[in-house]
Amino acid sequence: MNVFIANIIDKHAFLREDECWHCYKVLRKKIGDEIVVIDGYGKIFSGTINFINEKKCEVELIKDLKSNELNNLHIHLAIAPTKQIDRIEWMLEKAVEIGLNEITFLKCKNSERVNIKPDRIQKIIESAVKQSLRAFIPKLNNLVDFEDFIKMNENFDNKLIAHCFDANKNALKLFDFKNTKTLICIGPEGDFTENEVNLAIKNNYKAISLGNTRLRTETAGLYAVQAIKILSE
């Protein structure tokens, strides 16, 4: 079933303008066709199209499909974008399918890439949300300097940082992730510097280990998100 992003008001949904184009022009949907709509904030319904053209599409809602994201886990991934941007894009698609809730891109000392295309990233996020029948659209934050990010005083149950050099590191399975707000930071290809890790630890981050093999940046990001998801269940 095709899924579209919409404003949902009472018993009706109004597709976002770019979604109308896709629904009408690309998928050639017409009045009476059944589609699924999400608002990105937790609502998901099936319904039938009442009105459609390339700029406007109104849907009469039939059935509340209920969001499948019932627990209160919130996973925020902060990661340095990879030199080859397609690697991080693939990771993001998968992480969103699995249940990522928020992403921030980091500019670190060893970063080889210091820019991203937010519009393109947002499209990848929304496409993965629809693919996986999620009702929530993860939040995409602006690219930010690691040091500024680490000093932000937002409240988390767990603040974690993964790095590759020898040091005391905690196994992920020792944390309690159930119904938590958890932040995990993953460094660039050249890893975080020791200064960056020390700064994080001063700011109440815990260093963690992601298993016994050497993971690429994007594999580490996806592994961390999955591990937190699995261990929270």
Add this chain to the structure above:
Amino acid sequence: MNVFIANIIDKHAFLREDECWHCYKVLRKKIGDEIVVIDGYGKIFSGTINFINEKKCEVELIKDLKSNELNNLHIHLAIAPTKQIDRIEWMLEKAVEIGLNEITFLKCKNSERVNIKPDRIQKIIESAVKQSLRAFIPKLNNLVDFEDFIKMNENFDNKLIAHCFDANKNALKLFDFKNTKTLICIGPEGDFTENEVNLAIKNNYKAISLGNTRLRTETAGLYAVQAIKILSE
């Protein structure tokens, strides 16, 4: 540190011929340079080059780096290749980095792709092994009909099958994966048929759930491998 595949005999390693070419011609290594060698069966050493040309390279071993794969977990993934082969290749790279031990490609009723290029897949596997500093090269099996595969009488501690339709399914966290030999089957884009799932269950497979979102084939494969790895620790 660059990693190469080699025959390891006593205190010496002899690089595989294609690895000699890469080492000598591409990376321009010379006598006295230090490299890492693996035999693909669990040995991993650092050493210095004694002799090198484009067809032969001998290494004197210095230090046993010991395999980081200490536990006896064996994960065998059997998966239908995706229509877009790059999706399954990306998954495989990540799964090998994380710790996959064996892979079989399946030909199912709903398969949209019924061929793979074993040479290309083998290269992806070996590249991921070296990237992640693993000492074992996962085994790549021939593409096989699902029905033939499911009837094979190989011994596993856990035989699992993931599918999307409503039925009794077991949560992964309820299994014991520690030091087990575990097989997990993932279907094609159109999912396994009910007949296929029933056949598996008749052959002592257990149906499992991979969480509450709808996953693409390649995401499901990677998710399953990671979940088994994490839950085995």
